[in-house]
Amino acid sequence: MRRCEEIAALLYQYIDRELSDEEYREVRQHLDECPPCKDVFQLEENVLTVVAKCCRNVSAPQNLIDRVRRLSAEHTE
């Protein structure tokens, strides 16, 4: 089994789903067996979730959407 430091180095690639299936399984297994590592990974994921959630609350104003629709129509003719 990989050591905690090696697993920690894969933290972001794991969170970003950028690992191979085999590496992903290895990290998953380590986290299931190592509560301290699991806490570290969980905190990272939670922080990123908070960041994503609050940024995604922002929507384009209706007048901008209307202007872009008009641009689209102009470029059709």
Added chain:
Amino acid sequence: MTLSDTCCPESTQLQEIKDEAITYIDSLYRTAVRMTGNAADAEDLVQDTYLRAFRSIEQFTPGTNLRAWLFKIQTNSFINEYRKRVRRPRNTSLDDVEEYYLYNHLVESGVQPAKSITEDEILEQIDDADVFRALDELPDNFRQVVLLADVEGFAYREIADILEIPVGTVMSRLHRARKRLKDQLLDHRDQIESGVKGQNDA
């Protein structure tokens, strides 16, 4: 293969691509707001992005990632047009910032604070303004990768294509930017804890 090489009725296909492009306006706008720092400039940047996209829509290859194509146009507009026009005193590296934060963190906390509240409780107390402040303080090129990866969900390879940088650079910027964001939110924890302590003392 570009649109002009296809056999389908061109105007219908062009219109479909433009209609799909407009469905990504929320993504482009929220990214533009965080990059420019204000709604008016963000609206201008997004409108300019669509104008450029519609003008060169025939260069878009059907079947490839339209959303990533739009982000690439917007990123180029931001760097080449907006940034040149609006100069803000911003860092382009995280070195100074990190040292400054580490220093502040050590000075302010004195000793490692006791873990009196859980991290989940801290996260519940962090509001949008805290997150936006932390993001705004990142240098442009670091904030950009966080927005593309964590908010918009692009893969490393897609971000590398949008920003025209190597995948390794995407990963290292993401790593440092996220570390910095987390440090700032932990800094926020110290404030919450001292607030909790203050209340307990009273």
